[in-house]
Amino acid sequence: MTGAAGAAPPREGDFLDSGRELQRRLVEEYYRGLAEAGGPQRPVAYMLVGGNLTEIVRSFGYEVVFPEIVALNCAIKHRSLENILHAEAMGYGLDVCGYVKNDLGLQDLGGSTPFGRIPRPDLLVCSFSGCYVYVKWWEALAESYGAPMFTYDVPYLREEVPYKEDIQYMVAQLWEFVHQLEKRTGRAFDMEELKRVLRETRRAEEGWARYLRAGRLRPSPIEAYFEAIFYMFPINVLRGTAQAADFYDVVNAEVERRVREGNLPLPEEKVRVLVEGVPPYTNYRTFWDFFRKWGAVSVVATYPKVGGLFDRGFLHDPARPFESIAEYSLGAYVNQSWTLRRKLIQEYLREYSVDAVVIHGIKSCRSFTAGQGDLRDWLIHDQGVPTLYIESDHQDPRYFAPAQIKNRMDAFFESLDQRRTTKAPATEVAA
Amino acid sequence: MAAPLLTIGERTEEEPAAPSLELSNDLAEFRSAAGVAEMVRLAGEVLGDPTFPVARAWKRAGGRSVATFPVYTPQELIHALGMLPVTVQGGGENLEITHADALLGSFLCSISKSTLEMALTGRLDAFEGFVFPYICDVSRNLEGIFARSLPGKMTHMLHLPQNFGSAATLPFLIAEYRRLLAKLERVAGRAYDPEHLRASLATFNRQRRLVGELADLRRERPADLSLVEMYLLTRLGSTLPRELHIELLERALAELTARHRKPRDALRVVVVGPFCEQPTLDLLSLLEESGCAVVGEEFQMLSRWYGDVPSEGDPLENLARAYLEAPVDIGVRATPTTKEAGILARVERTGAQGVLFLTAKFCEPALEDVVLYRRALEKRNIPYLQMEFEERSTTYEQARLQLETFVESQLFD
């Protein structure tokens, strides 16, 4: 699973606005800051996006590296293949998650990226939330760096209301983690500081949620997939800082201006799409173009929820710091059972007046993808929503076959078009 | 849905929940199996039939059974409620996949597809419920697909914890087992009783001990029990009523102890990887044909996850503790030791001359470990070979070539 698109410069057709500019600056600053991090003064913790413990780790003065995000930034910059090939030479098979290969290849090659050097980890925090590969990946990092690893076991979310025992288990682990950090850093845990950080977190989450909900408007002033992915960076990477919270204020002001001035993602919104799945970062623009060509705007997407379902009302609560962190880790999108994922999508379909669903399966990500075929079947047969399933990879450009994907997307949108024009009996039209 | 208590055979409610073996004639053949060869033949038949004849027979006799996906589920709980636990380990080489492909992506292991195919085509109708342990994302997600595909059946995703260093893990796992128990109780139509679980622990202890003896025998005298024979005899225990399996193993061991075949010259290898999806019997035979003697492997892990589970005290706690403390070192369980130490210890313990990575195609947990293992082996100059397999394959040219080369490279100098 993952995070947010990085420092790629905006291109014509993107919104050339303040949000996008600011996002680029934040990304650059973040990587600049990392370049100087490491060692006892500014120790570095590696963390996974899903169910992460940013707030706690930050309150102990750690800099946080998210290898998933570094990997996707490399992929957007067309730098993933060399890392992946290196990882394959190390012995990682063709079917191993692209993030893992991109990252471990990169690490083995010395950690230098187009944005600067990524520091070595002083601590590995493995939030086992939503993806089994996390455990394997962190194990590999632990062995190659000899760095200490903390495994934060997050049970799978199987009922809407979390089990009491699960929360207890996680809270107990968080306390153990805090004690470990105290020993490691020689600093005492400061609950007030954590609460302060959580307040910033909450402010960012509220802003981000507001932005996402703008997709309900018709026409939508936001692109809830291709644009939102850029805007995921602050919520996932900088959560807990004032910067992140301020960022969404800027973005939301921008969205309001768009609504006022009619500056929309596309001149004409022909199809309102829900997108499910991790994007093909290596061919992000090409993929986006395939939508634009048909006037398809994504008004809601599941992927931006991998860091948490803030738009559904979950927010960190400074009054219940550990409990709310535990609830947060439980509720991230891929940590939810398919039954819950289906339910969420069902609600999105209604709330965002969705016309069609596009599912992008990732060949090397089973966590997200295993079951998307079933989802497709459910959408078409049980929900009556036209749905397209296509497959490529998030990190490995060798698996993005533009001609084939384009052909499928053209056929799909063409058939939607055709169905709108042919007045077929209602029973036949699955929409 | 409070179904009446099971009345199988002559068991009364007061007795511990050991399922009766008199349940049907269908299993009579096993009881009268003349010797190891006959048992192996029957095992091949029963295990090669993706419609689960034993579970069907059990159901016909009025019993209920619950299927579990590999690698580990505390089947003792199912047993203690008077039900038949069965490990569903894929559909084997003869199952044709036409439905499951539509619901699963193309880059998934075969076992996930064949398991779903069996469900969609009614082959799993003998089971009342399905448990998927969190061994990987595929198995975990499969639960959600089953929940939609088989709406009338119980499905459960069992969260096997991965934090082995926390004081909170044991209480969590006990709570997790209780949740599973609650669902199982509904399926069984009876309440959990610690006494019954104690009895089940004893039965499973006995079964594990015998399986262990079989493995020891093979390690010491590989010529007397072929890999396929051992595999089938062991795997039989994942589908037969456990009491019947115990009977069979006792007889088999008695016969095998007297066997003395001429030892063969072969390369001693540890096989790493096939802990979940199972290779075909042909591939297993091929290992031996190409000159490998398998002295360590990961098949049928469930039947040897831990040693004896004590029955004094709270049996549920004992069961949870046994899972957590087991020194099992496979790809779907985070271990306290490093992978490097783990593989070297295994090679040393078994006296292996090489390591064979037999990874199920698309099995990510297995694929990721290979790298760490291989690094450790290279440091020590221990030869290894990595191959991928699928449960559905008919040609073995590639596999044969690689195996032969591997053996030749050790034998010629």
Next chain:
Amino acid sequence: MSALVAGMDIGSTTAKCVLLEGKEIVGKSLSPVGVDIVKDAEVALELALRDARRERSEAAFIAGTGYGRYKVYFGQLTVTEISCHARGAHFLFPGTRLVLDIGGQDTKAIRVGSSGEVIDFAMNDKCAAGTGRFLEVCANALGFDIGEIGPLSLQARHPLKVTSTCTVFAESEVTSFVSRGKEPKDILAGLHASIVSRSLSLMQRVGIEPEVTFTGGVSRNEGMVLALRRRLGAPVNVSPLSQFMGALGAALAGQARCEGAAA
């Protein structure tokens, strides 16, 4: 009088052209596709015009489909082959609800509505295994013509089990069967069965609903048609025009566009 519309399907192995006037197919052509697609398309059009005894100038509208559709520079409209096969099948067999199209490089299952509109579709992903090209390679390896293998497969008495349908390995798999003394007809039956099974899983994806219409070049293979009928346990529509279904659909789309413009 309705206009003469050309539908062209530039596939991976063959170019097909259909000339449509009103509801009547007045000419058609089938020719191979090589490295010069543009020229091959021209040739296909010329051949069809010759078949219809018409002049190029008479063709009021040209619509293209198939992988080569963007290369057919003289076309006024391009449509994906998915909608074309649906339209074409609906035109010939109005009761069609499911189209199975097996061409040289891909297989598609298309669910269509009562007006011929596409409701859902699925295509082979990952690779070109189990498509028409696969059969060609196998036929070659066994020393037969592509037209011979279907009938031959029907004579099999002990069909073999074939799991790999990788086109590239087909040859060695076939040779290894031959060297094990297996009979060509049994091998062929196995190969056909394995393609049918693959197609079935694709059809499953969109939902199998009668009537089923089989299109694309591989539908000319009687062995495949029969194997498919047997597996489905239901009739399957096949027309002598099956390989032209895409081109026909393109012509129909072109016609609709003309009429739309006229109206």
Next chain:
Amino acid sequence: MITCGLDVGSSSTKGVLLEDGRRILGTAIEPTRGNPAAAARRVLEVLGEEGNVLTGDIDYVCTTGFGRSGLPERDLQVSDITSSGRGAVFLFPGTRHVVDIGAQSSRALAVTETGKVTRFKMNEKCAAGAGRFVERCSKYLQVPIGAMGPKALDAEHPRLISSVCAVLAETEIINNVAEGVPLPDMLMGIFLSLAQRSHALMRYVGIAPEVTLVGGLVHNPGMVRALSQTIGCPVNVSPQGHYAAALGSAMLGRARKLRIEQGVSPSAAVA
């Protein structure tokens, strides 16, 4: 002692007559055409003529390759990976890494100074990167197979093939033609793509100089250049590299025969 090595490949059957493990008396190659036994017989005939040796004078026959087990003439069979390692070291004694590209498979081998294989990796089930693909391209592009390599050397801006599937790669090539990509660029693109796939296997095994290319692709100078360019070091090639596996099996046959003569029990060997 005269030993014969027969390499029954999926596309061609190669044979070598070796005297005392040192001197090559003759080589022969015949298309396999799905009938290994017949091809082997033809090769044996040609070998006899070329080496001026009667069948009875051959002391030992060792077979290798895809059809190794189907020949009644054999005394011993070994895998073609084991044997091509030996053969490569015979041809270039400094060899430590062998790339073997045949019709349907490519492999990378790490070898010792005696040619013993210490590690190897072959292409997976998907056959997208081997000689047969080159043959197909030759057909499409209507360039004779022997002319492809030399023509490729004129490339200025090679156009790589991205598709991993050989069948889909054909479509890509056809598209390139339609776009007017010059022939040498396309050809070199094909070889570079193949070289990249081999490179992945080689890196997995670990590349150590000297690197020797064996298998049918040795006849193709375009492939040789693409390979050395991709891996960034020179590659040994010899026309006899096509016979490496046959040669290696002749050597292994000799070693085996010597051991039997010295009275080592046959059961200890691989037969």
